[in-house]
Amino acid sequence: MTEILQYFGLPVGISSVSGRIDEIIVIVHYLMLVLFVGWGIFFIVSLIKFRESKNKKANYKGVESHYSSVLEGAVAVIEIVILFGFAFPIWAERVNDVPDSRDAEYIRVIAQQYAWNIHYPGADGIFGDTKVELVDEQDNPIGLDRNSEFGKDDFYTINQMHIPVDTKIRVDLSSKDVIHNFKLPELRVSQDAIPGMTIPVHFTATSTSKEFLETAVGTKREGKSLEIACAQLCGLGHYRMKGYLTIHEQEDYSAWLEEQAGYLEEEGDDWGDDDDWGDDDW
Amino acid sequence: MAGNSKESIEHHIKIYINVFISLAVLTVVTVAVSYLEVSFIEAFFIAITVATIKGSLVLCYFMHLISERQAIIWLLVTTLVAFLILLFIPLISLTDQVGGW
Amino acid sequence: MSNIPYILEERPDTGLNNSKLGVWIFLASEVMLFGGLFSAYVFLRIAAPEGDFGYWGSKLNVPMATFNTLLLITSSVTMVMSWASLKLEQFDKYKMYLGITILCGLAFLVVKYFEYTSKFDHGIYPSSSTFMGIYFTLTGLHVLHIIGGLLVLIFFWSKQSDKMWNEDKDLLANRIEITGLYWHFVDLVWIFLFPILYLL
Amino acid sequence: MSNDHHHEENFIQKYVFSVDHKIIGLQYGITSLLFLLFGFMLMMLMRYQIAYPETVIPYFGEWLFAGSGGVMLPENYNTLGAMHGTIMIFLGVVPLAVGAFGNYLVPLQIGAPDMAFPKLNAASYWSYFVGGVVMMASFFTPEGAARSGWTSYPPLSIFESGQTMWLLGMVFLITSSLLGSMNIIVTIVQLRAPGLTWFRLPFFIWAQLVTSFLLILAFPPLESAAILQLMDRLVGTSFFLPSGLVYAGSPVEAYGSGSPLLWQHLFWFLAHPEVYVLILPAIGIVGEIIANNTRKPLWGYKSLVYAIGFLGFMSFIVWAHHMFLTGMGQSMSAFFQLTTMIISIPSVVVLTAFFISLWGGSIRFNTPMLFALSFLPMFGIGGLTGLPLGVAASDIFLHDTYYVIGHFHYVVAPGTIFALFAGIYYWFPKVTGKRMSETLGKLHFWPSLLFMNGVFMPMFIQGLAGLSRRMYDGGQQYAHASDVLHWNEFMTISAFCLGAAQIPFxxxxIISLAGQKSDDRNPWKSTTIEWSAPSPPLPHVNFDSSVEVNHGPYEYSVPGQDEDYCPQTSP
Structure with a gap:
């Protein structure tokens, strides 16, 4: 039943929650449609039936039955069902069932004006310390302390997020400067990145980028892969604050991780090669 | 307010003096308590209670709320409700926040 | 405009005159104005590291603030006495009590001035800590209210009041009652500001 | 009603610094209509940029954006966005709905000679005027006007330029609203004509009363928030800044424990009731016009009154549904979803009552009625599309997309603004003693209706595609937008046509003002009290005979009477 909204622009959903979120969007739209069509029919019939030329004298009392209260009651009941049956459980799962690092691929995302810094913990699975004093927009945008206990094998990318398919992903979201919003439209993930706070987001992708691209063949979207969008006004470059999301098969993901670890050994702290700043026009 | 005759005003003046003395005493009390070694929670409740009593005295007697019309009382109750909403909902949101500060 | 009803006399079904209802509505909005700042204070206090507010709060001068509290309470009682004197048709007493009210208000400002400058002398500014920020904001807004009130009080203490007294005694009494409500409200705000800023 | 204190007034006293509620109402009306037009023009520039990103804007570009050869820059776009919102809401719709309609009609509809505090009334207008001047002046300062959105979320609003003037302007506008609404409440409570009991009040008066209470209680916290933000910007406090931020490559000095969320709470504590401030006067106007043009009483008058009272109260406890994505936990989100769903019920009650009012009527289709009728389905769309945004789970996807823009514009543009147009057409004969042309009115209505939907309907499609709002290039960067971008050109053309559709208005x-004056006090054969006054009503006293009320507000087509209306003042 969610396909109907895809005619109205909703992108194909490829995460474990997208089905349920689409479902609730559709249900609410059906409720809206029923109400609107109901009102609309009543409206048009009234206008035609009681136009001045046809009905010279108005009826002082008008409608005397109180079926409208039934309508209002019905709307209330449906809304309660939507809330308790669908909305609350989805939200509970979203905020309460955050997996910890053993159960999930653990990634940090640090938003800053017009770029997404993706911080991976490396082989030890634990993030090294980050410090404001170490922040250097050129060489160390997240202020990673290489000398801290777990910091040696950490690596980060800019605007390039890689995740494995069918695996729980936990993203700890924070921001360096202003409020951003980390949005993965196709995965139905969206969360504000608020300065001073670290907010966990979790999701599981259900198809790889490659599989997703195949669904887009023949549409206007053909050849355009997944992206990280910023969905909160964050300044002048808000419109071009775009990251790229690649969903790999598990083995490809492991290979990618190894490749990154390899760069770390070769080049030390220099990560310039892997940066992708999108349309680089500044 | 009701009763603006000479006698009632003179009666009021006595009340004003008494209220003034109570306010002064309560001020001294609340300052004295703050020098005692009490826990923050206790100090908080004492201070807020004393302030509420003082505030009520000013409201009821100086501002004549005690003999004021229903309409004014309702207006203030509505305002108080709005104020409590404004005070507590952001606070509760602090305790129900995903992720740390 | 002379044709507007219930400027002084009470409307029978509501039991109020216009200006009294008006000033209470105004005070309701003032409650929400300070309410927003109180809410911010509590929010920031809870979000702050433990003891931070208490530490900075201990830098404030409690004796000075206590004295200020007493000044405002005194000004409040003299305010209401000046209104009662008008009702008793004792115009000289009215002027005396109103004069004391004004003096207390001015003294409050002087004490506040010394409080502020001693903070600045010690290098403490609104930007020194969250507590100091909210302290200066709350007391600053309160001081603005005192200044506004004083201007009105001085107006009603000036020659203008003699003129009003001769022309329309009820109007003057009504104006003083309204001004009094505002002045008591400013006192009321201070009654809550004093413990939360200085004592806790 | 003697007027012995009045000596001859010169032009300035009479028309500029007037204390007559009618003149002040007209001042409000003219100023706010000009602001609406101006805000609309800002929007047209933005829509041009969205449809044809980074191209030279024809005719005006070289003049407006000289520094960039006629191409709009991101800072221009963000400024236009923030100022469009601010101007439309705070300088356009609220002053028109509350300042102009409230001021002009409230005393007339309750049979009062003026507002309770005429001088405060003038002060309210001039405070609004100063606020407007400050906002306008901010365009010409070196910093430029605000560019952090009308919501002014910190920390962006603290770092970005132009915000200080915005905050100062807001302080004036808030003061103006407070004075105005205080005046309206006292007027309604105190100055009702003899016999005008609470449940004989026209529905419009109830709407104004509830609106004024919302303004009184909800606006001051924004004023305190504005003061705090000014402190952050000017004095160096950090109420809204946490520690450890790095802005543009250098660490931000902040002593920590400030929170951007504090602003959002204080802001939305105002801004959600503000939505009802925008819509309630409109509902009031529509109720009046529907009762008059169906020639029958408003259906469920009492339940309508209770519904808007309940709406007003509930509007104070739904605000955090704007903040679902700020990391809100389960109980908070459940509470706010529940209150949001509860508040939808009285809205359904109001809309349903209006629809049922049509049944059994003798419906006349004049211009005010057309606007009022179209309000119903348009507001219906606006209200209904609020549902998926009020449910947190669907809001995850729709938050901050064009879906939101479509939703609230349906409420405010074809909703409120159509109702305000209806009001202008309806009460114009009272204000001037002249009628507006029906032909031109219909020429205004039909294209407006068409193009309004042309502008806003595609926004739902774009929103469902996940396209974010506030994008300088309209979202061209993003892959997920590629299916829906082609709508932009259509919407932009609709917007320009919508602009052209206002020319007949x-x-x-102008033509109607130059027209012939009629002696008919009550051209619509209406029941409410304002129609028993001369047109235009007499300066400072309004009525030429004493007003006494004997009937309810909507005694149309009373069985057994010859006339199909029975004015409230008739014996």
Whole structure:
């Protein structure tokens, strides 16, 4: 039943929650449609039936039955069902069932004006310390302390997020400067990145980028892969604050991780090669 | 307010003096308590209670709320409700926040 | 405009005159104005590291603030006495009590001035800590209210009041009652500001 | 009603610094209509940029954006966005709905000679005027006007330029609203004509009363928030800044424990009731016009009154549904979803009552009625599309997309603004003693209806595609937007046509003003009290005979009477 909204622009959903979120969007739209069509029919019939030329004298009392209260009651009941049956459980799962690092691929995302810094913990699975004093927009945008206990094998990318398919992903979201919003439209993930706070987001992708691209063949979207969008006004470059999301098969993901670890050994702290700043026009 | 005759005003003046003395005493009390070694929670409740009593005295007697019309009382109750909403909902949101500060 | 009803006399079904209802509505909005700042204070206090507010709060001068509290309470009682004197048709007493009210208000400002400058002398500014920020904001807004009130009080203490007294005694009494409500409200705000800023 | 204190007034006293509620109402009306037009023009520039990103804007570009050869820059776009919102809401719709309609009609509809505090009334207008001047002046300062959105979320609003003037302007606008609404409440409570009991009040008066209470209680916290933000910007406090931030490559000095969320709470504590401030006067106007043009009482008058009272109260406890994505936990989100769903019920009650009012009527289709009728389905769309945004789970996807823009514009533009147009057409004969042209009115209505939907309907499609709002290039960067971007051109053309559709209205105003005056006090054969006054009502006293009320507000087509209406003042 969610396909109907895809005619109205909703992108194909490829995460474990997208089905349920689409479902609730559709249900609410059906409720809206029923109400609107109901009102609309009543409206048009009234206008035609009681136009001045046809009905010279108005009826002082008008409608005397109180079926409208039934309508209002019905709307209330449906809304309660939507809330308790669908909305609350989805939200509970979203905020309460955050997996910890053993159960999930653990990634940090640090938003800053017009770029997404993706911080991976490396082989030890634990993030090294980050410090404001170490922040250097050129060489160390997240202020990673290489000398801290777990910091040696950490690596980060800019605007390039890689995740494995069918695996729980936990993203700890924070921001360096202003409020951003980390949005993965196709995965139905969206969360504000608020300065001073670290907010966990979790999701599981259900198809790889490659599989997703195949669904887009023949549409206007053909050849355009997944992206990280910023969905909160964050300044002048808000419109071009775009990251790229690649969903790999598990083995490809492991290979990618190894490749990154390899760069770390070769080049030390220099990560310039892997940066992708999108349309680089500044 | 009701009763603006000479006698009632003179009666009021006595009340004003008494209220003034109570306010002064309560001020001294609340300052004295703050020098005692009490826990923050206790100090908080004492201070807020004393302030509420003082505030009520000013409201009821100086501002004549005690003999004021229903309409004014309702207006203030509505305002108080709005104020409590404004005070507590952001606070509760602090305790129900995903992720740390 | 002379044709507007219930400027002084009470409307029978509501039991109020216009200006009294008006000033209470105004005070309701003032409650929400300070309410927003109180809410911010509590929010920031809870979000702050433990003891931070208490530490900075201990830098404030409690004796000075206590004295200020007493000044405002005194000004409040003299305010209401000046209104009662008008009702008793004792115009000289009215002027005396109103004069004391004004003096207390001015003294409050002087004490506040010394409080502020001693903070600045010690290098403490609104930007020194969250507590100091909210302290200066709350007391600053309160001081603005005192200044506004004083201007009105001085107006009603000036020659203008003699003129009003001769022309329309009820109007003057009504104006003083309204001004009094505002002045008591400013006192009321201070009654809550004093413990939360200085004592806790 | 003697007027012995009045000596001859010169032009300035009479028309500029007037204390007559009618003149002040007209001042409000003219100023706010000009602001609406101006805000609309800002929007047209933005829509041009969205449809044809980074191209030279024809005719005006070289003049407006000289520094960039006629191409709009991101800072221009963000400024236009923030100022469009601010101007439309705080300088356009609220002053028109509350300042102009409230001021002009409230005393007339309750049979009062003026507002309770005429001088405060003038002060309210001039405070609004100063606020407007400050906002306008901010365009010409070196910093430029605000560019952090009308919501002014910190920390962006603290770092970005132009915000200080915005905050100062807001302080004036808030003061103006407070004075105005205080005046309206006292007027309604105190100055009702003899016999005008609470449940004989026209529905419009109830709407104004609830609106004024919302303004009184909800606006001051924004004023305190504005003061805090000013402190952050000017004095160096950090109420809204946490520690450890790095802005543009250098660490931000902040002593920590400030929170951007504090602003959002204080802001939305105002801004959600503000939505009802925008819509309630409109509902009031529509109720009046529907009762008059169906020639029958408003259906469920009492339940309508209770519904808007309940709406007003509930509007104070739904605000955090704007903040679902700020990391809100389960109980908070459940509470706010529940209150949001509860508040939808009285809205359904109001809309349903209006629809049922049509049944059994003798419906006349004049211009005010057309606007009022179209309000119903348009507001219906606006209200209904609020549902998926109020449910947190669907809001995850729709938050901050064009879906939101479509939703609230349906409420405010074809909703409120259509109702305000209806009001202008309806009460114009009372204000001037002249009628507006029906032909031009219909020429205004039908294209407006068409193009309004042309502008806003595609926004739902774009929103469902996940396209974010506030994008300088309209979202061209993003892959997920590629399916829906082609709508932009259509919407932009609709917007320009919508602009053109307002020309008949302006022409109509001018032609009608120059037209013949009629002696008919009550051209619509209406029941409410304002129609028993001369047109225009007498300066400072309004009525030429004493007003006494004997009937309810909507005694149309009373069985057994010859006339199909029975004025409230008739014996």
């Amino acid at each position: 302006i022409v109509n105003l």
